[in-house]
Amino acid sequence: MNIKVLQSKLKEGLNIISRASLKSTTLPILKNILIKGENNFLSLLSTDLEIGINWWTLAKVEKDGEITVPFNVLSSFVNLLPNEKVDLILKKETLSVQCEDYKIQINGVNTKEFPIIPKIEEKNSINLSSKSFCEGLSQIIDIPSLSKVKPEISGILLCFTKEGVKIVATDSYRLAEKQINIKNKSSNLSFIIPQKTAREVVNIFKDLDEEMEIIFGDNQILFRANMKEAEHPYIELTSKLIEGEYPDYKSIIPPSFKSQIILDREEFLNKIKAASIFSGRVNEVNLDINTEKEEIVIKSQATDLGDYKAKIKGRAEGDKVNVSFNNRFLLDGLVNIKSSEVVFEISGDSSPGVLKPVGKSDFLYVVMPIKS
Amino acid sequence: MNIKVLQSKLKEGLNIISRASLKSTTLPILKNILIKGENNFLSLLSTDLEIGINWWTLAKVEKDGEITVPFNVLSSFVNLLPNEKVDLILKKETLSVQCEDYKIQINGVNTKEFPIIPKIEEKNSINLSSKSFCEGLSQIIDIPSLSKVKPEISGILLCFTKEGVKIVATDSYRLAEKQINIKNKSSNLSFIIPQKTAREVVNIFKDLDEEMEIIFGDNQILFRANMKEAEHPYIELTSKLIEGEYPDYKSIIPPSFKSQIILDREEFLNKIKAASIFSGRVNEVNLDINTEKEEIVIKSQATDLGDYKAKIKGRAEGDKVNVSFNNRFLLDGLVNIKSSEVVFEISGDSSPGVLKPVGKSDFLYVVMPIKS
Numbered sequence: 001m002n003i004k005v006l007q008s009k010l011k012e013g014l015n016i017i018s019r020a021s022l023k024s025t026t027l028p029i030l031k032n033i034l035i036k037g038e039n040n041f042l043s044l045l046s047t048d049l050e051i052g053i054n055w056w057t058l059a060k061v062e063k064d065g066e067i068t069v070p071f072n073v074l075s076s077f078v079n080l081l082p083n084e085k086v087d088l089i090l091k092k093e094t095l096s097v098q099c100e101d102y103k104i105q106i107n108g109v110n111t112k113e114f115p116i117i118p119k120i121e122e123k124n125s126i127n128l129s130s131k132s133f134c135e136g137l138s139q140i141i142d143i144p145s146l147s148k149v150k151p152e153i154s155g156i157l158l159c160f161t162k163e164g165v166k167i168v169a170t171d172s173y174r175l176a177e178k179q180i181n182i183k184n185k186s187s188n189l190s191f192i193i194p195q196k197t198a199r200e201v202v203n204i205f206k207d208l209d210e211e212m213e214i215i216f217g218d219n220q221i222l223f224r225a226n227m228k229e230a231e232h233p234y235i236e237l238t239s240k241l242i243e244g245e246y247p248d249y250k251s252i253i254p255p256s257f258k259s260q261i262i263l264d265r266e267e268f269l270n271k272i273k274a275a276s277i278f279s280g281r282v283n284e285v286n287l288d289i290n291t292e293k294e295e296i297v298i299k300s301q302a303t304d305l306g307d308y309k310a311k312i313k314g315r316a317e318g319d320k321v322n323v324s325f326n327n328r329f330l331l332d333g334l335v336n337i338k339s340s341e342v343v344f345e346i347s348g349d350s351s352p353g354v355l356k357p358v359g360k361s362d363f364l365y366v367v368m369p370i371k372s
Numbered sequence: 373m374n375i376k377v378l379q380s381k382l383k384e385g386l387n388i389i390s391r392a393s394l395k396s397t398t399l400p401i402l403k404n405i406l407i408k409g410e411n412n413f414l415s416l417l418s419t420d421l422e423i424g425i426n427w428w429t430l431a432k433v434e435k436d437g438e439i440t441v442p443f444n445v446l447s448s449f450v451n452l453l454p455n456e457k458v459d460l461i462l463k464k465e466t467l468s469v470q471c472e473d474y475k476i477q478i479n480g481v482n483t484k485e486f487p488i489i490p491k492i493e494e495k496n497s498i499n500l501s502s503k504s505f506c507e508g509l510s511q512i513i514d515i516p517s518l519s520k521v522k523p524e525i526s527g528i529l530l531c532f533t534k535e536g537v538k539i540v541a542t543d544s545y546r547l548a549e550k551q552i553n554i555k556n557k558s559s560n561l562s563f564i565i566p567q568k569t570a571r572e573v574v575n576i577f578k579d580l581d582e583e584m585e586i587i588f589g590d591n592q593i594l595f596r597a598n599m600k601e602a603e604h605p606y607i608e609l610t611s612k613l614i615e616g617e618y619p620d621y622k623s624i625i626p627p628s629f630k631s632q633i634i635l636d637r638e639e640f641l642n643k644i645k646a647a648s649i650f651s652g653r654v655n656e657v658n659l660d661i662n663t664e665k666e667e668i669v670i671k672s673q674a675t676d677l678g679d680y681k682a683k684i685k686g687r688a689e690g691d692k693v694n695v696s697f698n699n700r701f702l703l704d705g706l707v708n709i710k711s712s713e714v715v716f717e718i719s720g721d722s723s724p725g726v727l728k729p730v731g732k733s734d735f736l737y738v739v740m741p742i743k744s
Contacts, residue, residue, distance in 0.1 A: 073649055073677055080646045094678070102646055106678040274452045274474055277445055305445055306466070306478040 001065025001090035003037040005057065007081045007099060010042075013055040014075045016235060017046040019200045020053040021071040029113050032068035035088065035095070036111075037061040041232065042088075045117070046071065051197055052117035053204070054236045058229070065090045067108040077104050117238050120217040124189060126160060127211045128182045130225065134206035136167050137198050139336040139363060140176040143169040144195045155192040155242040157249075162186065168249055174329045174367040175252055176336070191221060192246055197239035204235060219243065253366055254352060257345035259289055259318040261296060262358060265342040268296075269334040271310040275300040276327045278308045284370050285327040289346070291316040300327070323349045324370040330355075333365035373437025373462035375409040377429065379453045379471060382414075385427040386447045388607060389418040391572045392425040393443040401485050404440040407460065407467070408483075409433040413604065414460075417489070418443065423569055424489035425576070426608040430601070437462045439480040449476050489610050492589035496561060498532060499583045500554045502597065506578035508539050509570050511708040511735060512548040515541040516567045527564040527614040529621075534558065540621055546701050546739040547624055548708070563593060564618055569611035576607060591615065625738055626724060629717035631661055631690040633668060634730060637714040640668075641706045643682040647672040648699045650680045656742055657699040661718070663688040672699070695721045696742040702727075705737035 014033075022030045025048075034045040042059035045052065067090050074097065078086070081099045089096045093108045140156065147154045150172075157168040162185050167178040201223050205212055208225050215222040219241050227234040275285040278300040288297040294316040301307035323346060334342065339357035346353045349372070355365040386405075394402045397420075406417040414431035417424065439462050446469065450458070453471045461468045465480045512528065519526045522544075529540040536553040573595050577584055580597050587594040591613050599606040647657040650672045660669040666688040673679035695718060706714065711729035718725045721744070727737040 070677065076649045077646055077680075080642055101683045102643065102680075103682065104646075104649065104678060104680045107676065270452055271474065274449055274476075277448045277476065304479065305442065306476060308449075308474075308476045310475065311473040 001035075001037045001067065001088065001095075002061075002063040003042050003088040004060040004062070004085055005042050005088065007078060007083045007086050009057050009059070010078050010086055013042075013044045013057060014071070014078055016055045016204055017044045017053045018071065018075065019046075019203060020048045020051045021046040022048050023072070029068065029109060029115070031070050031072070032109055032114065033071045033074070034066060034068045034111055034114050036066040037088070038064050038066075045114075047115055047117055049115060050194065050240055051200060052236075052238045053200070054117070054233070054238075056227070056233060056235075058227075066111045067093060067095055068111055068114050069095050069106045069108045073104075073106055077102075118220065120215055120220045120222045120238060122215050122222075123217070124187065125213055125215040126165075126182060126186045127184060127213050128165065128180065130205045130208040130210060130212040132180055133165070133212065134202045136165075136178040136180045138202050138206070139178050139338075140167055140169040141195065141198050141202065142332060143171055143174065143176055145171040146195075147171075151242055152192055152244040152246050155194050156198045157190060157192055157246045159190040160186040161188050168246070170247075170249060170252075173326065174333065174365065175249055176333070176366075177249075177253070177364045179362045189216060190246070191216060192242040192244065193221060193239060194242055197221075197237070201237060204237060252352070253364065254345070254347060254354060256347065257318065257354065258347040259291055259316070259321045260343060260345045261289055261291065261294070261314040261316040262341055262343050263296070263312055263314040265334060265337055265340055267312055268342060268344075269331065271298050271312055272327055272330050272334065274310060275308050276331075278302040278305055279327045282370065283327045283329075284324050285330065286322065286324045288322045289316070289320065289344075291318050291320055319348075321346055321349055323353070324372060325353065325367060326370060329367045333367060336365070337363060373407075373409045373439065373460065373467075374433070374435040375414050375460040376432040376434070376457055377414050377460065379450060379455045379458050381429050381431070382450050382458055385414075385416045385429060386443070386450055388427045388576055389416045389425045390443065390447065391418075391575060392420045392423045393418040394420050395444070401440065401481060401487070403442050403444070404481055404486065405443045405446070406438060406440045406483055406486050408438040409460070410436050410438075417486075419487055419489055421487060422566065422612055423572060424608075424610045425572070426489070426605070426610075428599070428605060428607075430599075438483045439465065439467050440483055440486050441467050441478045441480045445476075445478055449474075490592065492587055492592045492594045492610060494587050495589070496559065497585055497587040498537075498554060498558045499556060499585050500537065500552065502577045502580040502582060502584040504552055505537070505584065506574045508537075508550040508552045510574050510578070511550050511710075512539055512541040513567065513570050513574065514704060515543055515546065515548050517543040518567075519543075523614055524564055524616040524618050527566050528570045529562060529564055529618045531562040532558040533560050540618070542619075542621060542624075545698065546705065546737065547621055548705070548738075549621070549625070549736045551734045561588060562618070563588060564614040564616065565593060565611060566614055569593075569609070573609060576609060624724070625736065626717070626719060626726060628719065629690065629726065630719040631663055631688070631693045632715060632717045633661055633663065633666070633686040633688040634713055634715050635668070635684055635686040637706060637709060637712055639684055640714060640716075641703065643670050643684055644699060644702050644706065646682060647680050648703075650674040650677055651699045654742065655699045655701075656696050657702065658694065658696045660694045661688070661692065661716075663690050663692055691720075693718055693721055695725070696744060697725065697739060698742060701739045705739060708737070709735060
């Protein structure tokens, strides 16, 4: 192997694949990444056995070859180099990395030792905007909680239909649903992806202006972006899917409401945040929704410390209701709504509350009350 | 107590005194801060028994009074409030804090329970620029290491003389000395302040344009800034001193050298940083100073991982020398030198090395070699 590549390109690639490289592991080879020079492309590959990330760039490959080296050694060194030409030269299993007056020699490990990321059968695929998909994912990404009892809801549901993509997450205390439009039609398909996969997809693809392609296999999913300058993949993220049936989440979404109030989102958010100071161990905050006065009185108290009270004016209709929620769950919904006003709907003190943006119907957040 | 004060002022004060307030402690009262309204001044006071911080502002004090409340409760609430008028009203031992539609009531604790910060006898004092004192302190602040065997060198030495202030720190592997000029003369005095005190002084006083006053007592020291708008203290930080005799550090500073090389600081720093990738458990980096070729060759190696080599050109004189250092100790010196070029001086492979800025003689960093 003999490759010449610009430091900034190499740094970019290392940064992208870093997300599937492990710092500590019982399988030391997973601390390594695979470097490969072939047909004028330099590629970097990392895997943690759940996710594999592959990155390519055009480079001056004077001699093909491949080796694995510890990620943190190569990456720490490359980060310190000036943005000049870097020579990657492999002699036996020692990789020499040289740039101007800096030179390291890294003891590599043969690529035979490196786990293979299984190829996906490219049967079904859709194309969509990287940006809107990642924005949608990030609105619900924090909701699942790691559950060994119900592994299905520890992941995120992707439902593809003719109308678009629905992204759904729940931890059984609250549920969020996000709708994204796509141009090309899709057959009806749904998959559960691990939360970690969703996080890495957001991290890697969110800043790409291009479209991304999602390819579905039997128990794997592949997210791909292509190069602008060549008909060639630029980044591929392959992930295992979570097996099992996602619960029938639609039955949880209340079809109607008895009380509704429209509030300034920022003010509601801030006054719920302040309630957390006294919300105690159960994080309980009480909402007294007075539809006649068109206001909510927010209260919390902690026996030893003191108590809190705040009022918000809104536009209300329907019945008066007094209901308590987990203050943190309300916050998680409010921070992920992007409109300046928010609709809060409920049907009595033991029914779930629903938060929605005003002026858009692409996001829905359902939260269970604390029963008194 | 009945005080009206702007949210931004209250937030500023809470931020300043936060540095001596403890989050967890076996003495619960230390989680509290003391709030006092007296003669049109609102004051906040916190202490961790080692350091006490007192902050004042002009405020509308309609009724004098004082109480202690948990710092984190008051601070979390005030941070969420809009920048409007805040009412602090004390009824018995309950402090009500109200701003617009937000209101909390905090259960306070009587100020009799709060530790008293002893008054310092204002015998000796000097005035100097807050900015240059804090900049000087921060250049050497990280050097001391907590030592129970030698408590003196766990602190920072302040030596006041007619010429100015010398700030000195060591951990017995390296030593730094910083010189600051002052206008008014001082008698010869020296004190050892705890590293934590030095950190808090830097944090609190570094952004003040004004002069600060340092007052020395028998076993305490007081750092004070006054208000711009009134003849009144604005911030006072009182700290215990470390008792004992500081070692005779001047004997460690080599009076002359056999080899000298002048290097670009940034390049030297970066090439030493890169050496750390392979510097192993002892952080050893080898410098081969070739005064004939006027260059240093930097080398490091870790048996299993690989090795590193880099070269730097400079302007050299004197003998050739090959010497090894702890890579981290060299870095700590280099990052705290502010000039674009750095002088490196040494007298053989078992003598300490000296780093100095080029063009200034106000800073000196001595580092012990690793003997082979």
